[in-house]
Structure formats: structure tokens, C-alpha cells
Amino acid sequence: MSAFHKASLAAGVAFAALLAQPGQAETVKMTAFAGHPPVFPWVKLMDEYFIPEVDKRLAAAGGKTKIEWTRAYGGTLVKLGSESTALKDGLGEVGFVSTIFEAPKFPLQNITYYTPFGTDNISTVAKVITTLQDKIPEMKDAWTKNNAVFLGGTGLDTYYLFTKNPINKVEDLNGLKINAPGPSANWVKDTGAIAVAGTLQTYYNDIQTGVTSGTLTFSTGAFPAKVYEVAPHITKVNYGAQFGGALAMNRKVLNKLPKDAQKVFLDVGKDYAEKFNALLTGTSGALMGKMAEAGAKIRDVSADERKKWAAAIPNPALPWAQDLDSKGLPGTKVLKAYMAEMKANGVEYPRDWSKE
Incomplete structure (x- = not known):
């Protein structure tokens, strides 16, 4: 091998090593979507809390993974009731799946709608469904079959x-x-x-x-x-x-992320659920008052x-x-x-x- 070729090879190896330097951020493009518009709280919190909080925690973890987000709400990407199909087919990476409108795919999650006159405690309902999904394999399988990972379940006020x-x-x-x-x-x-x-x-x-x-x-x-x-x-x-649905993520996309980034998505998903259910509890009473003020x-x-x-x-x-x-x-x-x-x-x- 000539000196020229050796020098070229060495330069190429050095350049490749430079590109692969540890600490260099990997940018991942993701689309967050929902059939409902952000005027509704489950989408609003997804937009105003989940996305920025994921970004914040990824940066705090060293910034090795960075997300470039596209937002597609209000049916701009997929119509209400087809969100799980969008996740399964890879049309979007993170979506709010309204299980009430996808009963054939999530029949067991709809148990709350067949047991009316229960509690008005939103957090209790969401907690019980999440607990059952951990205990009963067929409930968790509904997400797996749709190439989705359950991030955080949400209730709907009474x-x-x-x-x-x-x-x-x-x-x-x-x-x-x-x-x-x-x-x-x-x-x-x-x-x-x-x-x-x-x-x-x-x-x-x-x-x-x-x-x-x-x-x-x-x-x-x-x-x-x-x-x-x-x-x-x-x-x-x-x-x-009632249990209304959940924030979910494309399983293949999540699994391809580094372990620390996966943990961020899963942790923020749980926090999103807790914040959402607490938010809805306070908001529902306030909105009832506003409707009364408007003449209801x-x-x-x-x-x-x-x-x-x-x-x-x-x-x-x-x-x-x-x-x-x-x-x-x-x-x-x-x-x-x-x-x-x-x-x-x-x-x-x-x-x-x-x-x-």
C-alpha cells in the first residue's frame, strides 16, 4: 500500500472516529398526534407538558438523544378512532389513543363503560385500569398487538x-x-x-x-x-x-432508543397520567361553575x-x-x-x- 493510500485510510478512520465521538447528540424525528384538537385537556397536556418535559429530561440526561417534534392534532394526521392504526403503521410515533372509540381493539379497557354509576374520582378509575393491565396479560396484549406501548392512562370526569x-x-x-x-x-x-x-x-x-x-x-x-x-x-x-384512553408510543421506535431515553418516555408518560387526572378533577368543578354562570x-x-x-x-x-x-x-x-x-x-x- 502506498504512503498516499495509507494517509488517506488514516484520515478516513480519523473522520469516522470523529463522527462517532461519544456525547454527540442523535436527532430523532417524531410526530405527536391526536384525533381531538388541543382545546381538549388530554391533548393540551400532551402538547404543553409531555413533549417539553421529554425534551427537558433528555437534555438533563446528557443530551445524547434529541427529538425533533411534529405536532398533528385535531385529525390532521388521523381521524378520531384510528389512532392505534396510525401507531401500528408507523404514521406517527406518539399518540393519544381514545380506547372508547376503538372498542374492537381494546374491548377489556372499556370495562368502565359497562359498569356505570361508579365513582366520580378520576384518579381511582385510571389507577384501577392500569393495575388490571399489569395483572391481566390479555389487557396488556391489546397494546402489544397494535405495536404500541402504554405510557399513561387517563380518566374522563364523570x-x-x-x-x-x-x-x-x-x-x-x-x-x-x-x-x-x-x-x-x-x-x-x-x-x-x-x-x-x-x-x-x-x-x-x-x-x-x-x-x-x-x-x-x-x-x-x-x-x-x-x-x-x-x-x-x-x-x-x-x-x-370513565377510562377514556391513553398516551401511547410506537413500540419499535421506543425500543430503538437508548435505554436512558426509553426511561424518560416511560417516566414522563406516568407523570403525564398523574398530572392529567389531577388537573381534570380540579378543572371539571371549575367548568361546571362557568357553565352555570353562562346560564346553565x-x-x-x-x-x-x-x-x-x-x-x-x-x-x-x-x-x-x-x-x-x-x-x-x-x-x-x-x-x-x-x-x-x-x-x-x-x-x-x-x-x-x-x-x-
Whole structure:
């Protein structure tokens, strides 16, 4: 080998070594997405807390990994109900998956919607679902099958009834069309009301145009969607806080990151969930006050009346559990475990959905 070639080889090796110097940051492009716009708190906190906190902790860990973020909210990348598909196909790296709108893929996570009239404690509901996912493999598998990693689960503040006209007793629902998404349609079954599908993005127009007379929804969704403007009568039935979805990440993308960077995403995901559920608890009460100031008429429901409402509907949990059992999923196991965990957390139901 000539001296020239040796010198060239040495220069190339030195250049390569320079590029591979330890401490040099690796920039990873990621898209954070959600079907809902950032006006809703689960997306807002994702944008204003999760992303900057990940950046902050990665920098504090030495800055070896840097994220170049693209934000795609409000259906700009994927429509509501298709978020897990976007994660699975790699269209985005971090997304909010609304499990209520993806029930076929996350049937066991929807247990809360089949056990209404529970607690209005959002943190308790999210905590119990997260606990069950750690204990019951089939629940965790739902995320794995979608090439996703569960980062942090979120609850939705308790559902109330928003209607054009006052509802003074359960019998007043007879003949009314009510927007009730997915399994929440069971909450008005046999009351004489007709459940109509919809989302926070359709309720206002549905009620305003007379397609429906009201909706079952929660304060932190109803306020930004301005539902109270067209349905100013709020009946605080307290159907219970629900598990609404989770922040999740593409599994392959997470696994390719250095271990310290993986830990940052997982840790911030847990903190996001805790902050979100605490935020929602405080926010829901404040927003109820703002709706009252704007003219909404709010009626409380007594424990005895609530028990009557619960008794009016057929048990939605047992058929749900039995159907999943027939499909090879542990529906009954999850139902019993959920009710037991809720009881252990001090929650009392007007009916035990697992024993009837």
C-alpha cells in the first residue's frame, strides 16, 4: 500500500472516529398526534407538558438523544378512532389513543363503560385500569398487538346528562333521542330514550338541529364543545368517571432508543397520567361553575334517585363479559377483578354488576 493510500485510510478512520465521538447528540424525528384538537385537556397536556418535559429530561440526561417534534392534532394526521392504526403503521410515533372509540381493539379497557354509576374520582378509575393491565396479560396484549406501548392512562370526569329541557326524573327520558357514544348507550336502555351515536365534535350540531335532545357527556368535554349553549339543563346523574384512553408510543421506535431515553418516555408518560387526572378533577368543578354562570341550569340527583336510575336499565356488564368469554377473552375475569378493585378503593355501586 502506498504512503498516499495509507494517509488517506488514516484520515478516513480519523473522520469516522470523529463522527462517532461519544456525547454527540442523535436527532430523532417524531410526530405527536391526536384525533381531538388541543382545546381538549388530554391533548393540551400532551402538547404543553409531555413533549417539553421529554425534551427537558433528555437534555438533563446528557443530551445524547434529541427529538425533533411534529405536532398533528385535531385529525390532521388521523381521524378520531384510528389512532392505534396510525401507531401500528408507523404514521406517527406518539399518540393519544381514545380506547372508547376503538372498542374492537381494546374491548377489556372499556370495562368502565359497562359498569356505570361508579365513582366520580378520576384518579381511582385510571389507577384501577392500569393495575388490571399489569395483572391481566390479555389487557396488556391489546397494546402489544397494535405495536404500541402504554405510557399513561387517563380518566374522563364523570358523565352527566345535558338536555334542551329539564329532566326531573328518569321517566322524563321517554321518547327522547340522546347522543350516547359507544357503550354508554346502555345507560339509557329501557328508559324509553333512544341512543344516537356521536362525538364531542358532533354533539352541538346534533342538538342544535334537533337530531337529538341532549347528550351524555362530561364537563371538561362539554365546556370546550359549548354543549351547554344548546343543552342548558344539566342533570348530575353521576354515571361515573370513565377510562377514556391513553398516551401511547410506537413500540419499535421506543425500543430503538437508548435505554436512558426509553426511561424518560416511560417516566414522563406516568407523570403525564398523574398530572392529567389531577388537573381534570380540579378543572371539571371549575367548568361546571362557568357553565352555570353562562346560564346553565344544574340539578343534583340524590343517592336514592340515582339508585332508581341504575335499577331502570338492564345489566350491561354481564352480557358484555359473556360475549368476550365466548371470543376467548377473559371478560368475566376482568369484570370481577374490576369490581373487586373498585371496592378495595372505597367505591360503592348502587348495583353490583358482576353478581346479578
